Amino acid sequence: MKEILSGNEAVARGAFEAGVKVASAYPGTPSTEILENIIQYREIDASWAPNEKVALEVGIGAAFGGARALVAMKHVGVNVAADPLFTLSYTGVKGGLVLVTADDPELHSSQNEQDNRNYAKFVKVPMLEPSDSQECKEFTRLALEISEQFDTPVMLRTTTRISHSKSVVTLAEPVKGLAEPRLTRDPAKYVMLPGNARIRHHFVEERLQKLIEFGETLAINRMEIRDEAIGVITAGVSYQYVREVLPAASVLKLGMVYPLPKGLIRTFAAKVKKLYVVEELDPFIEELVRGLGIEVVGKEIIPICGELTPGILRKAFASVAGVVATHESPLQIDKLPGRPPNMCPGCPHRGVFYALNRQKAFVTGDIGCYTLGFMPPLSAMDTCICMGASIGNATGITKVLSPEERKKVVAVIGDSTFLHSGITALLDMAYNKAPATVLLLDNRITAMTGRQENPASGFTLMGEETFQVDFPQLIAALGIKHVRTIDPYDLEETMLVLKEEMEREEPSVIITQRACVLIKRDGVFERGTAHGVGIELCIGCKACLKLGCPAIVWQPAEGKKGRAYIDPLLCTGCGVCAQLCKFSAIGAKHE
Amino acid sequence: MSDRITNILLVGVGGQGILLASEILSETFKLAGFDVKKSEIHGMSQRGGSVVSHVRFGKRVNSPIIREGEADILFGFELLETYRYLPLVKLGGKVVANDLQIAPPSVLIGQESYPEGLAEKIRSLFPDFLLVDGLGLATAAGNPKTANTVLLGAVSTQLDIDEKYWMAALEKMVPTKALEANKKAFQLGRTL
Numbered sequence: 001m002k003e004i005l006s007g008n009e010a011v012a013r014g015a016f017e018a019g020v021k022v023a024s025a026y027p028g029t030p031s032t033e034i035l036e037n038i039i040q041y042r043e044i045d046a047s048w049a050p051n052e053k054v055a056l057e058v059g060i061g062a063a064f065g066g067a068r069a070l071v072a073m074k075h076v077g078v079n080v081a082a083d084p085l086f087t088l089s090y091t092g093v094k095g096g097l098v099l100v101t102a103d104d105p106e107l108h109s110s111q112n113e114q115d116n117r118n119y120a121k122f123v124k125v126p127m128l129e130p131s132d133s134q135e136c137k138e139f140t141r142l143a144l145e146i147s148e149q150f151d152t153p154v155m156l157r158t159t160t161r162i163s164h165s166k167s168v169v170t171l172a173e174p175v176k177g178l179a180e181p182r183l184t185r186d187p188a189k190y191v192m193l194p195g196n197a198r199i200r201h202h203f204v205e206e207r208l209q210k211l212i213e214f215g216e217t218l219a220i221n222r223m224e225i226r227d228e229a230i231g232v233i234t235a236g237v238s239y240q241y242v243r244e245v246l247p248a249a250s251v252l253k254l255g256m257v258y259p260l261p262k263g264l265i266r267t268f269a270a271k272v273k274k275l276y277v278v279e280e281l282d283p284f285i286e287e288l289v290r291g292l293g294i295e296v297v298g299k300e301i302i303p304i305c306g307e308l309t310p311g312i313l314r315k316a317f318a319s320v321a322g323v324v325a326t327h328e329s330p331l332q333i334d335k336l337p338g339r340p341p342n343m344c345p346g347c348p349h350r351g352v353f354y355a356l357n358r359q360k361a362f363v364t365g366d367i368g369c370y371t372l373g374f375m376p377p378l379s380a381m382d383t384c385i386c387m388g389a390s391i392g393n394a395t396g397i398t399k400v401l402s403p404e405e406r407k408k409v410v411a412v413i414g415d416s417t418f419l420h421s422g423i424t425a426l427l428d429m430a431y432n433k434a435p436a437t438v439l440l441l442d443n444r445i446t447a448m449t450g451r452q453e454n455p456a457s458g459f460t461l462m463g464e465e466t467f468q469v470d471f472p473q474l475i476a477a478l479g480i481k482h483v484r485t486i487d488p489y490d491l492e493e494t495m496l497v498l499k500e501e502m503e504r505e506e507p508s509v510i511i512t513q514r515a516c517v518l519i520k521r522d523g524v525f526e527r528g529t530a531h532g533v534g535i536e537l538c539i540g541c542k543a544c545l546k547l548g549c550p551a552i553v554w555q556p557a558e559g560k561k562g563r564a565y566i567d568p569l570l571c572t573g574c575g576v577c578a579q580l581c582k583f584s585a586i587g588a589k590h591e
Numbered sequence: 592m593s594d595r596i597t598n599i600l601l602v603g604v605g606g607q608g609i610l611l612a613s614e615i616l617s618e619t620f621k622l623a624g625f626d627v628k629k630s631e632i633h634g635m636s637q638r639g640g641s642v643v644s645h646v647r648f649g650k651r652v653n654s655p656i657i658r659e660g661e662a663d664i665l666f667g668f669e670l671l672e673t674y675r676y677l678p679l680v681k682l683g684g685k686v687v688a689n690d691l692q693i694a695p696p697s698v699l700i701g702q703e704s705y706p707e708g709l710a711e712k713i714r715s716l717f718p719d720f721l722l723v724d725g726l727g728l729a730t731a732a733g734n735p736k737t738a739n740t741v742l743l744g745a746v747s748t749q750l751d752i753d754e755k756y757w758m759a760a761l762e763k764m765v766p767t768k769a770l771e772a773n774k775k776a777f778q779l780g781r782t783l
């Protein structure tokens with residue numbers, strides 16, 4: 001059976017074919033669809049964890065119980081999961097464990113473009129890197145086998161162009177005859193107190209040596225000898241670009257990018273006249289090859305920032321080897337308005353950011369759809385570092401400002417992000433008495449990454465009903481005395497409560513509660529009546545345009561000064577713009 | 592089968608159904624016996640941003656993305672986005688676009704205006720540019736929701752792929768209750 005699968009779908013399929021029993025993840029582009037697809041295999045218990053650290057810990061538990069486990073996250077998620085990961089390297093596993101890290105060169109949807117191959121070296125575990133969807137499937141299974149054979153977690157690294165590209169995959173039947181999970185006590189292996197861990201560190205170093213040996217003959221580390229004038233060492237999607245741009249070159253394709261097969265690299269280097277490494281981001285392979293005393297060209301010609309493309313490779317090699325000429329499109333076109341993403345029509349975040357803008361708040365921001373509040377015309381976000389950072393940042397900044405100035409500081413955080421890593425920061429804010437204001441934007445879902453359930457949603461990944469976390473109670477338990485819940489569609493209330501809480505010389509939290517307009521589950525989001533603009537009433541003051549709603553279109557040629565028009569197909573009837581119109585020109589009554 | 596690879600670039604605005612169209616193309620090429628790769632950036636697609644999908648097929652395809660200036664066909668779902676990606680099309684390539692304008696944020700708030708005369712500009716660079724009134728044709732045929740399928744039909748005439756593979760792909764990818772309307776829309780597109 002052949003199917004066209006994305007890298008993520010293929011990883012999910014690979015997990016199924018390899019007999020994975022437990023899958024845990026926290027969503028993050030480009031990794032999210034792995035778990036979203038794994039639920040079609042009902043044999044696998046799949047769940048969204050509140051963050052990546054918990055996801056990995058759940059996976060570790062399953063592996064210690066003797067089952068095969070898959071844990072998936074985006075590249076920055078591994079930072080969150082790094083604490084258990086480093087020590088998991090020492091304990092090793094019982095059932096196999098694969099940790100998928102989906103990196104994002106070019107930052108298509110991320111706050112940095114860190115190269116997670118460095119983690120494999122740092123943690124001292126093997127890392128596999130597939131070059132297409134077929135390999136995504138096969139390497140997932142191989143990773144689990146290596147994991148059990150060498151008693152180690154194995155990382156599988158994809159990049160956006162692998163995760164989100166589709167190619168043809170041949171399906172296979174799931175394995176049979178895996179051991180049944182059961183409890184085994186082995187404190188010397190699983191209890192990492194110094195006395196045990198010291199011993200396990202030796203094991204880790206020996207394991208690494210054995211893995212180097214293993215890599216020398218591993219089929220996925222493959223020499224393709226063609227023309228010997230040029231040899232390229234490469235991996236992942238870069239392999240595809242090399243094959244396309246330098247079809248005649250000899251290639252050493254590394255399926256296991258850590259640890260590297262030293263002997264194989266030496267053999268390959270000896271066979272070719274000039275050796276190159278083509279890899280995205282860091283000179284990871286390049287430095288290890290140099291460390292062997294082998295002369296190699298890499299980042300001198302291959303960019304370190306951003307993703308590679310066949311065009312970039314063509315340029316790089318045209319200047320050096322003269323094998324192909326560059327081919328630039330001679331077409332010149334006019335400068336055009338950009339088309340950045342925007343909050344949806346009816347998005348409950350929109351009015352909140354309008355209010356923050358009007359209050360001239362200094363907004364310590366966070367990551368989610370609401371980060372789009374940074375864009376004009378809302379323009380109300382002043383910092384954004386990583387998930388959960390908003391609250392700690394607000395605490396810190398209030399410590400150094402004058403009592404007058406620190407009233408301006410407002411942290412903004414979404415429900416999923418708060419549950420991911422905001423709770424401990426809020427505890428700190430309360431306990432250490434930082435007088436900042438926190439806006440918890442509760443839209444019942446993890447919207448940014450495509451509407452995944454979180455503990456505020458009331459449903460699990462597998463569609464089972466469960467409870468919804470009680471935010472006011474949780475926040476009160478953390479020691480916050482002033483907690484107020486408001487409806488962000490009520491602009492007047494939003495402005496008023498925000499103003500009052502910003503004035504307050506104590507920590508406080510405002511929960512804005514409204515479901516995301518994209519939630520598909522029945523009855524969660526109810527569309528209102530589309531609004532319209534009364535032609536005779538609109539004087540063209542542009543007040544409603546300050547919301548930046550995609551449903552409100554400015555028509556410069558209409559009326560005396562131009563007029564606003566509301567697209568009835570896009571408008572959800574949230575009514576926020578109507579509250580802004582001093583001339584009562586906007587309402588559900590107009591056509 | 593020759594070694595030639597055919598490159599199709601689909602562009603438009605998030606939420607327009609570009610990903611489904613690129614799935615139908617890929618499935619068709621797979622059924623016709625080709626190797627296929629396709630690549631696009633998700634993530635922001637729901638939120639009205641610019642969306643690009645690369646589809647490549649041939650005897651064997653390596654890179655999932657099309658090199659700049661190498662697209663054989665540009666399949667545009669919106670005019671401004673079609674114009675934006677023209678530099679990725681090879682000279683003499685085919686441009687097929689939907690006659691639709693969606694205002695980007697800066698135009699909505701009156702900061703910039705939607706560029707005028709885009710269709711003429713495209714035609715001056717690609718003389719056999721095919722501009723399709725997707726919505727109008729689909730509405731006339733009885734179902735405005737099939738506008739993308741009309742366009743797909745128009746694109747299909749640019750490719751040497753037997754009609755039966757297109758039909759089989761539609762049957763696999765389109766929900767049963769919408770299948771007949773989509774087949775009709777596809778045939779309409781083929782006559783353009």
Ligand SMILES: Cc1ncc(C[n+]2csc(CCOP(=O)(O)OP(=O)(O)O)c2C)c(N)n1
Nearest residue numbers: 028077367368369414415416417446447448
């Ligand atoms: C450590 C880490 N994991 C995952 C992500 C991907 N990500 C970005 S925002 C976000 C969640 C947003 O949800 P929420 O806070 O509820 O805001 P919403 O988008 O619903 O407004 C996720 C999962 C990330 N940037 N960093």
